Amino acid sequence: MNRRVAIVTSWFGRDLKGGAEQLAWQVATRLAARGHDVEVLTTCCRSFLDDWSVNHLAPGESEEEGVLVRRFPVDRRRDGEFAAANNFVLSIPRSSLLPGVSPFTCGTGDTFVYENIKSARLLRYLRRNKTSYHAFIFLPYLYGPILNGLPLVAERAWLQPCLHDEAYAYLPRVEELFRMARGILYNSDGEAQLARRLYGPGIAAREVVVGVGVESVGGGHRVDRVGPLRMGRDRFILCLGRRDVHKNTLFLARAFAAFRRNHPGADLKLALAGPGEEKYSDAAAGVIDLGLVSEEEKEALLSHCLALFHPSENESYSRVIMEAWFHDRPVAAHRRCLATAIAVSRAGGGWLADGESEWVELLARVSDLPESELLALGRRGREYARRYAVWDRVIDRYEEVLGLTGEEKPRITVRTGLAAVHQLLPGFAFGDAISNQAMLIRDFLRGQGLRSTIFTETIDPSMTREGELFSGGKKIRPDHGLIYHHSIGSGLMPFLRGFKGPRCLVYHNITPPELVREHSPELAEQLQQGLDDLPELARLFPVSAGVSRFNARELEEHGFQQPEIMPICVDPAKWNIPAATPVMFELQDGRTNILFVGRVVANKCQHDLIRAFGLLRRFDPSARLLLVGGYDEREAYYQDLVRLIDELGLRGDVFFAGKVDDSYLHAYYRTAHLYWSMSEHEGFGVPFIEAMWFDIPVLAYRSSAVPETLGEGGLLFTDKGDLEQVAALAHLLVRDQDLRERVLAGQRQRRRDFLPENVLPVLERLLQRMETTCRAGRS
Amino acid sequence: MIESNNPRIDVAELLALVQKEVDRQRQKVETGGSEAAAAQEGETNNPYQWAQLSATLDVAQQNVDAGARLSTFLNYRRSVRWLVRGVGRVILYFGRVITVPQRDFNSAILHALRITLNGIRDMNRFTDQTVRRLDARLEEQAGQLAELARRDREKDHLIGYLKASLVMQERRISLFLDEARRCLPETFSQEELGEFVREKGHLLDSLYVTFEDKFRGTRGEIRERLRVYLDILRAAGAGSEEQPVLDIGCGRGEWLELLRDEGLAGRGVDLNDTLAHQCRERGLAVETGDAIAHLRSLPEASLGAVTGFHIIEHLPMETQLELYGEAVRVLRPGGVAIFETPNPQNLLVGACNFYADPTHKRPLYPETQKFFLEYRGFSRVELKFLHPHEPGARLPEDEAPELAARLNDLLSCARDYAVIGYRP
CATH class of the missing domain: 1.10.287 (Helix Hairpins)
Structure with a gap:
């Protein structure tokens, strides 16, 4: 089997400067060294710094360190227009960049994409030879061959973006690359986090953090003095890297001076090393600027410092942090720098600080810590660095991800003798959790080679392509399997009574009728009928499952035998679509967005939510409540809510978004700061899990299946008596970074339980039970 | 209220945080919550992206x-x-x-x-x-x-102190009177009555102080005007510790203050108790009392200079002569006497401004004063004319130059003069 891998990049060579260029060289040569068939597809342009319209190098094939390099000539381009577009992009202040909102006008975006470095021949080669490669790695994200080449071979393309939080990353075409690529390779956890912030959780399932190798030169032990510093005798904090404003070096020097003022007796020094125009030396405050140091001196400094302080706020990947960890030294990073902060907190190999006073405090703490504790922190960092910054481990991960090891990842399969399994629902509607689950099951079954159709009593006009209206059940033959989703009373009972084939009931819970009787008596009637049907259904269905333990228990109470639990599947891949731009733009205006998703019905208690929200506004006058979910303007409950909003003076701060399509729902989730539920009845609560995927902290009233769905995620409150306290809790969840992180950590763990790979095994078990019980019944 | 479902969260700690948040909010409502307004104001100040x-x-x-x-x-x-x-x-x-x-x-x-x-x-x-x-x-x-x-705060402080001390003084006086009444069952003797009458003379003291403050000019102005005499004093060798200056009717003490600042020794005497008290407050050596009596108490040839600014016009002629006589006695040989007074040669002064001060007796003719000093034994007696009107106040001389010049001589000439004499 052909396992040829191509790395597509704009420039290629051993001596090229720049992180991405070096990365391409290392990955290509190291994969080749392991015997893989590696090619590089690149241009005849020499480097980033040269004229992109000039072919400096000869086109054609050549070999460099076991890698076949194919160079293609670059085309002429409108340099002036590109420069203008590029200047425009660079002029956009970072503060005005909003995820999901293109900062470009249509024209500048196109100019940037099409007048970038370009090679029509390279693109043609990709188009024609797509199938002769096993995988393509495109890197980095912002040049012509990647922007225009990746879409041509998307199903085999791995994007290695080397992403920064910069204006280019907000270009719609860049977002498209992330959405269409087969997989995305990140250099660090921080980069992955940034990409999710920019493009949503839809890309999460395809991401892999491969890491970047860091090579150590060694030889630090031969140096016993760097500048005035005596290695092994002077106690000092090290700050490595370019000294300029953006790297916060001056900021650290200032914090250090403040620390020395507070602790006049301290013998601690701050050593700065790296290139830079300005000198920061301040002998009185103990700041020593060593300027540019040799590699050996750097090693010596790293192994003898107390800790490495890395105050920069703008990093996508920091090599020095890994280097410090390889020397068992702990690291302090800026809390606001995503990439470094995540590395430090994941590794547990140091501390985070923000603001001068926190840095000063941290310096004092580090100055007093015994060496044993510093070493313990450094060792934890080393563990992390060994995983993500040793080339052998990194290349292992490339091999695994690209499928070069020869072992295929096991796919989920279902063993069943049934030729067809159909599903039957009382209603089939767009955006409805039960309908979505039915579609997921159908797609999975079809993927397994079974025939599968969704039959439904009523159907949403927009869904007619997905399901079929139930007409007496002639199409469901007795040797076909049937999964019936029960959630309300319906006219399907006569058919169910007569069906004798393999069958299973999935119970999605019935809202207690008394909760809605006041406002919607008709609905209450249907619900009541659904409840009344349960004992009879228990006799009809030997195999059953509830979507949660809560539901399974209800099934047992009505006489069902050994009901299984099959949670509703919530797959973030669903969100691999662009978020609706108008919403993204409107809702990222600095106000706090509070979200609840669910039909406007009394049991979801939107009235309590509005009341509590009114109290939250006292804590946070910029808060706004978004109620997403279908409503009927003629319904009494809706009208009551509108009256309540007026009474509380919240008109203009509470919005009914109505029933929205996925791209809008995506945008509401992406912009929300808190998901807040007051609902008193949830059979499962899909939006809770969805909110978890969007990293929105969840605050929910403890009722029905809510605690079970949330698991360790979110925050549960048990009392609606003191709404002011609940509002304060909501405010804390929005503002208190620490609390938020703790809640999100729980949610990140919990949401994985609803991924298809964790849900589908239950389906397999159900199908087997359906078959065996049916066979047993016949015999 | 909060159910513990996440081992990463300490519920008790969180509840305390919630309570703190609620309390802070209540406090904010009480104090008016200007924070939000301030925050909003900050947002509008966004620099334009050129x-x-x-x-x-x-x-x-x-x-x-x-x-x-x-x-x-x-x-x-x-x-x-x-x-x-x-x-x-x-x-x-x-x-x-x-x-x-x-x-x-x-x-x-x-x-x-x-x-x-x-x-x-x-x-x-x-x-x-x-x-x-x-x-x-x-x-x-x-x-x-x-x-x-x-x-302002300093002044308030001072006023407070003064009020308190006034109350105390009043109390002391009433105690003293009570005591006096008990000790003196008899009616007041002739001598005691005389003392009261003398006190009565001081009743208008504070009025005069206020008057001076209003009409005389600021302390700074007065000091500047008096600067012209410094050279005369120095030439006469007055102002040393052995040859001090005595200022008769020293008033608010501008002259004595100037002397002190210039390093010259001087003291003063004034009949006005309030003014004398104020001077002492400023650290100047001033006694309350009658000038003639004071001079009489001094030994012969004990002073370097005797000065009196705007004092002689308050005295009847006999007293003037007495003053000059005592002055010449107490001065050392070579010592100088300087007496300044309004100049009646200036028509405006002589006919009007002189009478602004109701305690002035009569305008003094310069030559007469010169004569008086010489008569009492001073030598090298001279007149020094001072303080003419500012040029702007003069009549323009372009239309009728002769008339204007004559009138200017009468109306705009020196407003004051000093008569200066030396002890031979």
């Missing part, structure tokens, strides 16, 4: 000649490229109906935008400068205000 604006205009500039040129069509194979270019040229040619006026429109609009942008930029710069200037001035005034407030 770089972005001009970069946007550059993008527009690149496309200003839309429809004038053809793409290179390098993406097409060479054989197709000429055909595509030909078609393109034809489209461009016919499109000129629209593109030519459009291009004119584009460049005009762009030009206008650039002018507007520059205008706004200049205005912004100007506003910035103005704001900075105003800020600086405001800061300066805030400093001055703070200084004033500090002084």
Whole structure:
């Protein structure tokens, strides 16, 4: 089997400067060294710094360190227009960049994409030879061959973006690359986090953090003095890297001076090393600027410092942090720098600080810590660095991800003798959790080679392509399997009574009728009928499952035998679509967005939510409540809510978004700061899990299946008596970074339980039970 | 209230946090919650993005000649490229109906935008400068205000002290009177009555102080006017510890203060108890008492100089002569006496201004005073005329020069004079 891998990049060579260029060289040569068939597809342009319209190098094939390099000539381009577009992009202040909102006008975006470095021949080669490669790695994200080449071979393309939080990353075409690529390779956890912030959780399932190798030169032990510093005798904090404003070096020097003022007796020094125009030396405050140091001196400094302080706020990947960890030294990073902060907190190999006073405090703490504790922190960092910054481990991960090891990842399969399994629902509607689950099951079954159709009593006009209206059940033959989703009373009972084939009931819970009787008596009637049907259904269905333990228990109470639990599947891949731009733009205006998703019905208690929200506004006058979910303007409950909003003076701060399509729902989730539920009845609560995927902290009233769905995620409150306290809790969840992180950590763990790979095994078990019980019944 | 479902969260700690948040909120409501308003104000102060604006205009500039040129069509194979270019040229040619006026429109609009942008930029710069200037001035005034407030506080403090001490004095007096009444069952003797009558003379003291403050001029002005006499004193060798200056009727003590600042020794005597008290408060050596009596108490040839500014016009002639006689006695040989008084040669002074002070007796003719001093034994007696009206107050001399000059001599000549004599 052909396992040829191509790395597509704009420039290629051993001596090229720049992180991405070096990365391409290392990955290509190291994969080749392991015997893989590696090619590089690149241009005849020499480097980033040269004229992109000039072919400096000869086109054609050549070999460099076991890698076949194919160079293609670059085309002429409108340099002036590109420069203008590029200047425009660079002029956009970072503060005005909003995820999901293109900062470009249509024209500048196109100019940037099409007048970038370009090679029509390279693109043609990709188009024609797509199938002769096993995988393509495109890197980095912002040049012509990647922007225009990746879409041509998307199903085999791995994007290695080397992403920064910069204006280019907000270009719609860049977002498209992330959405269409087969997989995305990140250099660090921080980069992955940034990409999710920019493009949503839809890309999460395809991401892999491969890491970047860091090579150590060694030889630090031969140096016993760097500048005035005596290695092994002077106690000092090290700050490595370019000294300029953006790297916060001056900021650290200032914090250090403040620390020395507070602790006049301290013998601690701050050593700065790296290139830079300005000198920061301040002998009185103990700041020593060593300027540019040799590699050996750097090693010596790293192994003898107390800790490495890395105050920069703008990093996508920091090599020095890994280097410090390889020397068992702990690291302090800026809390606001995503990439470094995540590395430090994941590794547990140091501390985070923000603001001068926190840095000063941290310096004092580090100055007093015994060496044993510093070493313990450094060792934890080393563990992390060994995983993500040793080339052998990194290349292992490339091999695994690209499928070069020869072992295929096991796919989920279902063993069943049934030729067809159909599903039957009382209603089939767009955006409805039960309908979505039915579609997921159908797609999975079809993927397994079974025939599968969704039959439904009523159907949403927009869904007619997905399901079929139930007409007496002639199409469901007795040797076909049937999964019936029960959630309300319906006219399907006569058919169910007569069906004798393999069958299973999935119970999605019935809202207690008394909760809605006041406002919607008709609905209450249907619900009541659904409840009344349960004992009879228990006799009809030997195999059953509830979507949660809560539901399974209800099934047992009505006489069902050994009901299984099959949670509703919530797959973030669903969100691999662009978020609706108008919403993204409107809702990222600095106000706090509070979200609840669910039909406007009394049991979801939107009235309590509005009341509590009114109290939250006292804590946070910029808060706004978004109620997403279908409503009927003629319904009494809706009208009551509108009256309540007026009474509380919240008109203009509470919005009914109505029933929205996925791209809008995506945008509401992406912009929300808190998901807040007051609902008193949830059979499962899909939006809770969805909110978890969007990293929105969840605050929910403890009722029905809510605690079970949330698991360790979110925050549960048990009392609606003191709404002011609940509002304060909501405010804390929005503002208190620490609390938020703790809640999100729980949610990140919990949401994985609803991924298809964790849900589908239950389906397999159900199908087997359906078959065996049916066979047993016949015999 | 909070259910513990996440081991990472300490519920008790969180509940405490919630309570703290609620309390803080309640407090904020009580204090008026100006925080939110301040936060909102901060947001509006967003600097305009010039770089972005001009970069946007550059993008527009690149496309200003839309429809004038053809793409290179390098993406097409060479054989197709000429055909595509030909078609393109034809489209461009016919499109000129629209593109030519459009291009004119584009460049005009762009030009206008650039002018507007520059205008706004200049205005912004100007506003910035103005704001900075105003800020600086405001800061300066805030400093001055703070200084004033500090002084005001000091004064308040002083007034408080004075009030308290006044109350205490009154109490002392009433105690004293009670005691006196008990000790003196008899009616007041003749001698005691005389003492009371003498006290009665001081009843108008404070009125006169207020009067002086209002009519005489500020302390600074007076000090400047008196500076002319310093050289005379120094020439006469007066002002040393052995040859001090005695100022008769020293008033608010401007002269004594000037002497002190110039390093000359001097003391004063004034009949007005309030003024004398004020002088002593300023650390000046001033006694309350009658000038003649004081001079009499002094030994012969014990002073370097005797001065009296605007004092002799308060005295009847006999007393004047007595004063001059005592003065010459107490002066050392070579010592100097200086007496300043309003000059009646100036018609305005003689006919009107002199009478502004109701305690003035009569205007003094300069030559008479000179004669009195000489008569009492002074030598080298001279008259020094001072303080003419400012030139602006003089009559213009261009129309009737002679008349104007004569009138000016009468109306604008020296308003004061001093008679100066030395002990032989």
